[in-house]
Amino acid sequence: MATCPECDAEIEVDEFDVDKGDQLSCPECGSNLEVTGLSPIELDLAPEDEDDEDDDDDDDLDDEDDLDDEEGEEDDEEDGGDWDE
DSSP, X not given: OEEOTTTOOEEOOOTTXXXXXXXXXXXXXXXXXXXXXXXXXXXXXXXXXXXXXXXXXXXXXXXXXXXXXXXXXXXXXXXXXXXXX
């Protein structure tokens, strides 16, 4: 058994199934935890990956670009109608 450093919940972790540096989630509060010790099992809050956060921001920008492209296509269709007259 190990204790979540965020909510103090008891977490059942088999010391033979984990290695130091492994990450898991607390079933009570959902915090990302890292195994910092093996005997006894010690858990600490996992460091946040700054790269993952940046990727999320890039995805948001890509979605906005897609919306701009779709709006631009509609404008092109309307302008194209003028040429047929």
